[in-house]
Amino acid sequence: MLFNVVWLQVKRRPSGAYVVQGDHDIDRGWMKEVTKGRNTKIFPRMLFDGWSGEDYLHLFSSEDEIEDCVETILKFIKSQHFQGIVLEIWSQLGGHRKTDLIHFLTHMGQMFREEGRFLILVIPPSAESGADGMFNKEDFNALSPHIDRFSLMTYDYSSPSRPGPNSPLAWMKACVENLVPESNSTLRKKILLGFNFYGYDFVPGSGEPVIGHKFIEILKKHKPDIRWDQNSAEHTIQYKTGIGHHIIYYPSLLSIETRLELAKYLKTGISIWEIGQALDYFYDLL
Template sequence: MAVFPVQQCLILLFCLCVAETTLSKSDRGKKKKENKIQVSDKNVIDRGLVTKNPTVKDIFKQHALYYDRDAEVANFQGETLAYVTPWNNHGYDVAKLFGSKFKYVSPVWLQVKRNQRGIYSIHGTHDIDKGWVADVVKGRQTQMVPRVLFDGWTYEDFTATFNSEDNIEDCIDSIIKTLKTYKFSGAVIEIWSQLGGNLRKELVHFINHMGEMFHEAKKELILVIPPPLYGKTVDGLISKADVDGMADNVDRFSLMTYDFSNPNRAGPNSPLPWVKECILALAPEQDSPIRRKLLVGLNLYGLHFKTGGGGGHILGSQ
């Protein structure tokens, strides 16, 4: 269990990366044996799992067990967001069973596209499972906020959109119409990292416009943002000034504090000092309004690096 010195003011985000399958309705019933959720008669504390030194044996034995009396209990006092990802078929069951533990659940379903005529459309709606959505939110405070990816956009698509207020509104309106159609509470927008740190001024303007239109439509806006730094010498793709410039119109920032290392620089996935540095880089003051909007990413997986490069994610069942 990671404990941050600043945890009283943090909002944590949990990523449900538990299984390796694609996101399609036809695959959701095909669950691997090792991913079957099983009930335990003791909680994690009584089983001795809350420790700085977990054993390999315990991980193999305990990764799929849960204490049924705590299934609907949210012990964490802040807010949580859970992604149900394309490789996370098992995440559908996890979100349905433990939905009360999350304020937000974000299935990775939707993409906004721009065609050659400059018309914006939302793709991926065929993956929306209305029955599952109802099961997750029914009788709970949980809000369904699908992730929206700006998929397949070229640099020209971005500049053509950002340089026209009409295009900006058309793009945002296409997202809002979909949120209204399916009665979603809002959306998680993933766009910032796709531009590699370029067009920041235009991005800030675009996101502010989006926040205004979302709030007018009574929808929440959660923005995915990259880490502001990688160690002492490498800046990230976003700065405190960027985040400050959007804070009035963004409800939550989903901070990607994981995958610190990569195949070319093997090392820890989310070193705790780095996570803290990222938080302080964006919100140095304890009473900062930005800090109250941060959903700090906690990876629930590891990475396995191979000699000479490459590798992949390591799951509990492995």
């Protein structure tokens, strides 16, 4: 089991030096308790946060820049005794500069492997239409020899401008098959199918995330009927307040079990966003 519990940021200083920030959030005591007596590894989530176009231009400009950046990251995670990272960089570039980004990630994967460290890349899902989207099969094929796992963001399917389910089952399946169409391919084990452990509360024109304790409060106050949406394989409730008609899509044991079965069928792993937002009994199935 892998845990992603800390948010770290890679920064490029005006001097040209790279630095990792956010280590003040590392809770050694909690990490010790979580891993004690378990086969559990903790990987921090690392973001290229607040980077300008010029920063990326410098990073991609030479092999020396790439090596300086990756060596800074490796030095940090080794000093903190992490076995790897969950890297978030692809979405920040919005699908642009793919050639440069693949080149950078290829080097990064090779350098991590040489140091015995594990690299998980967060990737966006397919477009609704089934088109390639921001990350496609060609990108996956180029990177799969160098990246250990791909954390596929198969959630946030809907939005306030288009209310609906968080992660329709058929769409999740299509997102995996768009990357690896062959059902017998061993490459599918590199994909971590994304599960949302939060819900979304939609009202006309807006919406907001709903986590476990808030969902319980809504159930107690409004006592709505809980209904199963067969099309998306998600549970939903509806109720009214002074601001209008609400509809909430929120995970349940049945929706989670259905997605676990899908992951088994597709031969992928799973990735949960996120542990602290769930109801306690969600973990009974894991």
